[in-house]
Amino acid sequence: MKNFFIKLSILCVLIVCIDLFVGKTLNFMQSNAKGGMTYRDKFICNELETDILLCGSSRCVHHYNPKIITDSLHLTCYNSGQDGNGIIMTYGRLEIIMDRMTPKAIVYDVIPEFDLLGGEDNHKYLTWLKPYYDHESIKNIFLSVDKTERFKMMSQMYRYNSHIIEVMADFIHPIINTEDNGYVKLEGEMDKLKIKESSPLPQNYIYDPLKLEYINKLIDKTEGKLIFVVSPIWYGMDTTQIKPLMDICKQKGIPFLDFSNDSKYVHNDLYFKDGNHLNERGADEFTRDLVGKINRDHLIH
């Protein structure tokens, strides 16, 4: 038995050493990424200086053209949206960004599944925050999702879990990024294969209290600089699912712009790439409409 425990201890020590070495190496690669999503993430968190910050999911990434916003409002603008992410990741990123600078306005693109509704595993929203775990505010986000993350994050390698290929590729030979101030346009026409048949709407929506908590935290943190937007969706949207957010906005005086059922966009194949995402033409048109609305209502001072 003694022999077993000695060998097990040696193995554990070796694993800890390798964990430290690989973790630090990946940290170096991430900090020195030359392109790709790793560089974009590093830039957003550590270097970004902008007047208007666009946040949200892939619908943010593909729907808001910062160039149009800058040309119209004469303010710098950056699209920091991240595919498959919602309020939990965005709040964490804003904590890091706002340690360094405060934008004049933050436009948050809302998607009910990622920002309000329950029934999801919130671990997925922590992925992009893992390398920044040492920030105290980020640590608290991890613990709010899962207390055991505290132990998992003791591993330096685990911080790059699922990202090793991306981090290495972006350090050695990044795939050329076609983004424009964070915006990634979707070229081409509507892909009808991706249109889903409408399913019956649920009677009662179940909300995730953690997501609502972070919505409230975001509002408090941004102190009147926040604008919530629901960008166009081909299907249209049952707006009862965003009612809690609309109520919060009404109560706290936060601008809430809803384009989800705008007849100009709903079922208009010209403007969409798939059921959830605008194509380049749609994105430009929507950004112009958004800027028009912001100007008319004097939402950015």
Added chain:
Amino acid sequence: MIYNSFSFIVLYPLIFLLYYIIPARHNKVRNIFLLLVSYVLYLQYKPIYALILLGVTAITWATALALDRAEKPKRVLTIGVLLALSPLAFFKYFPFINENISTVLSKAGLDFHLTGLNWAIPVGISFFTFQALGYLWDVYYKRQEAEKDFLTYALFVSFFPSILSGPINKASLVIPQLKGMRPLFDYGKVVEGLKFLLWGMFMKVVVADRTALFVDIVLPDYMHYTGLTCFVATILYSIQIYADFAGYSLMAIGVGKTLGFELTENFRRPYFAVSVTDFWHRWHISLSTWLKDYVYIPLGGSRCSKVRNYCNIFITFLVSGIWHGANWTFIVWGCLHGLCQIVEKASGQNKCDYGWLGKSIKITITFLIINFMWIFFRMPTISEAVGLIGHIFNPASPIMFEIGSRHIFAFIIMGVLILFVKDWTDEFKPNRFQLFNNHHRIIRWITYIIVLVMILLTGVFDAGQFIYANF
């Protein structure tokens, strides 16, 4: 116990240490400790369901003792089996039977509906019920003595490594181990158990959970993907369910070994099977053995007319389908497996030997057949399963593969390739490419470290449930 959960990582070393603190001569105390641990862990799921586990244990234990003294043992056995099966029938099959009776009656113009049950099925109920029933039949057929010590028997039924998803152990394998004196610490067995645990974890979190990220997006929405993408998703599902279930079984056997127990082997590289019949000699071996011993052979097995033999095969796999779930999809899946084996038997395919090329072709064809049958296992309804097969073969669907995230797919390819190479070498070159059991310590240790590093860097760690835990 979910082996890829954080609670396992914390609790298991504690259980391991406390177990080995108890001196080997106090075997009874060790067993009581393991029984307590098994029940405490089972109580974590839904405390009230521990009563069902206890109930099934008590019924089968008492029935076995009664069988020894009974004048009409068949009657005692029938009562015992029906009583032991009742929780399984009630929780798992009542809603299904109720729904189908209501549908049939409504078509006849009768509106009759019993209130449905929305209760969760007690975890592992199919596994521990079948394990207890197997013991009962063994006592009835005089293959096993009735166990007089309730605590020993209760531990056999509830032994924590295998209660959730098997293997379904035979009493003749486990009870002697529980009663006999186990060594204080068997170094070789503990190390072997840890290797099983490590490789099982790799299969689960690196291969199964990673492929699930692709499969669970494509298959539920198959109409929105090309036929080729759907076909790749079905292949990945075949790999997912193998890595998931075989990974779980390896971990269960591994945990058993670290505590000094040998549990039933459950998988033997099933996708290298040369026929569907061969597949069932390699897939979920403990269930196949159970079905052979307690369904197929009592029905007459192969010692009867050809037609009767084919009927026996069909009924056995019908039972297998029903065991897997209360849904027509599982029943169709079981029937298809039965039919394939009847065709193989009738055409003499099991005896054919075509050399290595023929073997490779047979392995490929068998895999594709198994793969298509998994579609019925995976999809929620028969119409969706048929719809998916139609979509895969739809000539109008563009021949284009939608990869999704390249990085995520790279992880899937990497994990699947490593699993394939490991299984291939174990199958065809078992003595040449030993990594975990290499006689050079340095190679063994490098293997452990690489596998651990891969688990940390590419594993999915949200403690996803094992697919077979649903049964």
